Amino acid sequence: xxxxxxxxxxxxxxxxxxxxxxxxxxxxxxxxxxxxxxxxxxxxxxxxxxxxxxxxxxxxxxxxxxxxxxxxxxxxxxxxxxxxxxxxxxxxxxxxxxxxxxxxxxxxxxxxxxxxxxxxxxxxxxxxxxxxxxxxxxxxxxxxxxxxxxxxxxxxxxxxxxxxxxxxxxxxxxxxxxxxxxxxxxxxx
Numbered sequence: 001x002x003x004x005x006x007x008x009x010x011x012x013x014x015x016x017x018x019x020x021x022x023x024x025x026x027x028x029x030x031x032x033x034x035x036x037x038x039x040x041x042x043x044x045x046x047x048x049x050x051x052x053x054x055x056x057x058x059x060x061x062x063x064x065x066x067x068x069x070x071x072x073x074x075x076x077x078x079x080x081x082x083x084x085x086x087x088x089x090x091x092x093x094x095x096x097x098x099x100x101x102x103x104x105x106x107x108x109x110x111x112x113x114x115x116x117x118x119x120x121x122x123x124x125x126x127x128x129x130x131x132x133x134x135x136x137x138x139x140x141x142x143x144x145x146x147x148x149x150x151x152x153x154x155x156x157x158x159x160x161x162x163x164x165x166x167x168x169x170x171x172x173x174x175x176x177x178x179x180x181x182x183x184x185x186x187x188x189x
Contacts, residue, residue: 005091005127011104012121014093024088024180025064031087032061043083046076053080054177061087076138081184089131092180096124099172100179108179110167133181137174139188148185149173 008014022030035042036058043054057080060067069077094101095112102112103117104125116123137143152172156162157169175183 005093008093009121009124009126010121011116011123011125014104014125015121019093020037021092021105022089023064024182025061025082027089028061028084029064031089032058035087041081042087044147046079046083049076051110078184078186080135081182082134084182085130085134088133090130091127092133093125094128094180096126100176101128101181103180128180134184135174135178136184136186145173146171147173148175150176 005019008017032042040083042058043049046054053076057067057069061084067081069080071077071189092101093104095104095107095115097115098107098109098112100109102109104112104116107113107116110173137148139177150170152164152169153171154164156171157164160168162169
C-alpha cells in the first residue's frame with residue numbers, strides 16, 4: 001500500500017519516499033508543462049489575454065523568471081497571480097514549527113537547523129497545501145520595511161536574555177514568512 005505524502009510525519013519517512021524538493025520556479029515550470037501537455041487551460045476565468053499576456057506569462061514561468069505584472073486597475077493582474085497557485089505542487093513538506101516553512105532537506109532558519117541537528121531523522125515535518133502558499137500585501141503608505149522583512153523583537157530579546165544581534169530575536173516579516181510561496185505586493189504607487 002502506498003503512503004499518502006501527508007501521512008509522512010518525520011524526516012526519515014520523507015527520505016524513504018525518495019521525495020525531492022524543488023524551487024518554487026521549478027515547481028511552477030514542471031506543473032505548467034504538465035497542464036500544457038494535457039491541454040488544460042491554466043488561467044481559467046481570465047478573458048481577452050489569450051494571445052498576449054497569458055502566453056508571455058507562460059513563457060516567463062517556463063524560463064523561471066521573476067514576474068512583475070504592470071497595468072491599470074482592473075486588468076486581472078492580481079487574479080493572474082492568484083491563479084498561479086494552481087501551478088504549485090499540491091503539498092510540500094516543511095519542518096514542523098518553522099515560521100518560514102523551512103525545507104527539511106535545505107533548512108535556512110536557525111530554528112530548523114538546530115531541530116534537525118538535535119533530532120536528526122526523527123525531526124517532525126508537516127505539510128503545507130498550495131492554497132496556503134499565496135501571500136499578498138497592499139502597498140499602503142504605512143507599510144514599513146519591518147512589515148515586509150522583519151525586525152528585532154526587543155521583548156523576545158529581553159525574555160531570552162539575548163543580544164539584539166542574535167538571530168533568535170528576529171520577528172520575521174511577510175516576505176520571509178512567504179518562503180516557498182508566491183508573494184505579491186499590490187498597488188505599488
